[in-house]
Amino acid sequence: MKRVVITGIGAVTPLGLNFKDSWDSVKEGRSGIKEVSKVVDAHLRWQSAGEVRNMQPDRYLSKKEANFVDPFALYAVAAASEALETSGLAICGKENLVRAGIIVGSSRGGISTIEKQFVKMASRQQCSHLRLSPHLMPTTTSGAAASYVAMKLGIKGHCLGVSNACSSGSNAIGEAFRWIRHGMSSIVFAGGAEAPLCRICFEGYGAAGALSRAKPNKASRPFDENRDGFVLAEGASILVLEEMQSALKRNAPIFGEVIGYGNICDALHLTKPSAKGEMRAIRNALADAEISTADVDYVHAHATSTVIGDRVEAQAIRCVFGKKEVWISSIKSMTGHMLAASGVFEAACTALSIKEGIIPPTINTSDIDPRCDINLSTTATRTSIEIAITNSFGFGGVNSVLVLRKVSL
Numbered sequence: 001m002k003r004v005v006i007t008g009i010g011a012v013t014p015l016g017l018n019f020k021d022s023w024d025s026v027k028e029g030r031s032g033i034k035e036v037s038k039v040v041d042a043h044l045r046w047q048s049a050g051e052v053r054n055m056q057p058d059r060y061l062s063k064k065e066a067n068f069v070d071p072f073a074l075y076a077v078a079a080a081s082e083a084l085e086t087s088g089l090a091i092c093g094k095e096n097l098v099r100a101g102i103i104v105g106s107s108r109g110g111i112s113t114i115e116k117q118f119v120k121m122a123s124r125q126q127c128s129h130l131r132l133s134p135h136l137m138p139t140t141t142s143g144a145a146a147s148y149v150a151m152k153l154g155i156k157g158h159c160l161g162v163s164n165a166c167s168s169g170s171n172a173i174g175e176a177f178r179w180i181r182h183g184m185s186s187i188v189f190a191g192g193a194e195a196p197l198c199r200i201c202f203e204g205y206g207a208a209g210a211l212s213r214a215k216p217n218k219a220s221r222p223f224d225e226n227r228d229g230f231v232l233a234e235g236a237s238i239l240v241l242e243e244m245q246s247a248l249k250r251n252a253p254i255f256g257e258v259i260g261y262g263n264i265c266d267a268l269h270l271t272k273p274s275a276k277g278e279m280r281a282i283r284n285a286l287a288d289a290e291i292s293t294a295d296v297d298y299v300h301a302h303a304t305s306t307v308i309g310d311r312v313e314a315q316a317i318r319c320v321f322g323k324k325e326v327w328i329s330s331i332k333s334m335t336g337h338m339l340a341a342s343g344v345f346e347a348a349c350t351a352l353s354i355k356e357g358i359i360p361p362t363i364n365t366s367d368i369d370p371r372c373d374i375n376l377s378t379t380a381t382r383t384s385i386e387i388a389i390t391n392s393f394g395f396g397g398v399n400s401v402l403v404l405r406k407v408s409l
Contacts, residue, residue, distance in 0.1 A: 004180045004259075005407060007252040008087025008240030009348045010079035010191075014050035014233055014335050018082055019348060026349055027380055029361040031334045033216045033231050038197040046202050046211045048219035050233025050336030060152070068135035069148065070110035071195035075236035075341075076145035077152050080189055084153060087240040088252050089187070094154055101158035101188040102146050103176050104238070105168025105340040107394070110140025112198045142168075145193045149238070157185055162340075165394025166302075167263075168192055169237070170343030170402055174261035176241045177402075186246045191238030192340030201232060208271060210306055220337075221364035222303035222330040223310050223372040230304040233336030237345035248409070256351030259387075260289025260403030268397050273309050278316035278391070281399035285389060289403040293321050296403075298359060298388040300350045301374075303330030304337050313391065314372035327385075329377040333363045343392035347402055354385045354406050 011018065014032030015025035025032065036049035052075065057066040060077045080102075084090050089097065117136050138144065143161025150159050158179060164171045169192020176190035205211050212219040212229035220231040247254055262285030266277025286292065299317060303310055317328065331349055332342060353360060359381040368376055385406070392400045 001181045002183060003244035003257060004177050004241055005244050005247050005257045006239050006255040006351050007242045007247050008083035008089065009255060010082030010086065011237040011345050011348065012052055012075045012078045013235040013338065013345060014052060017055065023349060023352055026331050026334060026360045027358060029334065029363045029380065031363060033219055033336050035216055036197065039199050039202060041199065044202060046206050046213055048212060048214065048216045048231050049197055050231055050338065051197060052234050068133055068139055070113040070139050070144065072106055072110060072193045073139065073145045073148045075195060076104055076149050076191065076193035076238065079191060079236040079238040080149040080153060083189060083238040083240050086253065088250065089240065092250055096187055097154045098156045100155045101176065101179060101185040102150050102155045103160045103162060103172040103188065103190045104146035104149060105162035105164065105172040105192040106142045106145055106194055107163060107165050107168050107339040108194055108196045108201065109142035109163065110144060111201060112195050113140050115198045115200050149189065155189065164398050165396050166339050167343060167392040167394040167398045167400035168340035170347065170392035170400040171263060173239060173258065173344060173347055173402055174263055174400060177258045177261050180241055180243050186243040188241045189238055190241055191236060192344040193236035194339040194341045195234045196232060196339060197234050205232060212305060218364055220305045220333050222301065222305045222333050222362055223314065223368055223376055224365040225367040225369045227305045227307060227310065229306050231336035233338045235338040235341045235345065237341050237348055239344060239348060254407050256354055257405045257407045258402060259405045260285045262288060262401040264399050266397040266399060271395055273312040273393060274397060275312045275316045275319065277397055277399050278313060278393060279320050281401045282316065282320045282389065285401035285403050291387060293324055295387050296326055296389055297385045298327045298353060300346050300388065300390040301328050301330045302391040302393045304332055311369065311371050314374050318373050325375045327359045327377055327381065328374045329360050329362045331360050333365065343400070347390050347404065350388050350390045351404050354388055354404060357384055358382055
């Protein structure tokens with residue numbers, strides 16, 4: 001089977017409008033979580049959010065497109081454009097892109113646009129001339145981000161939109177990995193994109209008891225004894241995955257290697273996590289990579305900061321790794337939960353953690369929950385990392401795990 005490497009990375013996050021700025025913030029432990037401004041309501045019970053700020057749509061879209069393209073697709077185009085540049089494919093001619101594939105995951109798709117159009121529809125009693133946008137349906141599907149990136153970059157190979165809750169982005173990377181490993185494609189743009197900062201998402205996740213009500217500086221605190229939920233966030237991250245020989249042939253930059261993928265459904269509950277399911281996903285990923293727990297140096301935890309979610313994940317990690325003190329951290333403490341985009345951005349950061357030899361800090365966590373018996377890094381730690389895994393778990397019992405390795409030629 002073919003080897004699969006990461007040759008391009010792009011990101012738009014609450015930490016920055018490109019991957020470099022976002023990664024620098026992660027290493028320095030800077031938070032992008034602030035008081036929400038995109039939903040103006042004094043009575044909103046959840047006031048913290050991870051917002052993308054100072055975005056300039058005209059860098060990526062025409063004025064006409066900017067009027068109807070949902071932010072989640074805009075973010076995907078921006079991240080994919082950066083990934084294209086960092087991969088060096090932009091100077092290799094269009095032939096590679098014509099044959100390339102694309103997979104972009106999204107949990108909520110164009111829900112912000114749907115909400116705006118619904119409000120317009122509800123206003124018809126006062127203004128009967130109001131009409132819904134003719135772009136509403138095609139621009140709000142979960143697959144719209146993949147299609148729009150393909151149109152903007154000229155990608156004409158395999159195209160797929162994935163909607164698998166919060167593991168959607170990780171699933172996109174995993175499926176792209178399989179496409180390349182089995183010879184279906186040699187280059188695939190894979191990622192996740194979300195723009196869920198709208199009233200219905202705050203109220204919906206809030207009604208499920210999943211959101212934190214804490215102030216921004218303490219709202220996202222994975223594994224902390226006083227955690228009370230996750231922070232809703234937006235953004236996108238896209239990776240260029242490439243077959244190793246293709247990358248070497250064009251002297252591409254190589255940020256890391258994907259060597260394993262586990263994807264299972266625990267078939268338990270729509271919202272309740274399963275330690276057995278998470279354990280099985282981790283073990284399947286390790287088996288796919290043909291390695292053991294002894295080979296793993298670092299785990300990037302899903303760790304959204306919900307009470308039950310963090311506790312179950314800690315249990316799963318401890319059961320899989322036993323007495324081995326593998327390093328653990330979660331950058332959602334800085335970004336909040338970008339849903340599908342988080343899994344991809346976290347995979348990118350995990351690749352750079354391996355490449356640069358650094359465990360990112362888990363900020364805001366001062367009193368570790370005694371029922372979360374793990375080796376949590378709360379400060380940036382310099383150490384050699386050969387192999388790491390990154391977890392993504394979502395509603396519906398979907399559990400996805402990726403295994404990444406330092407590249408050896």
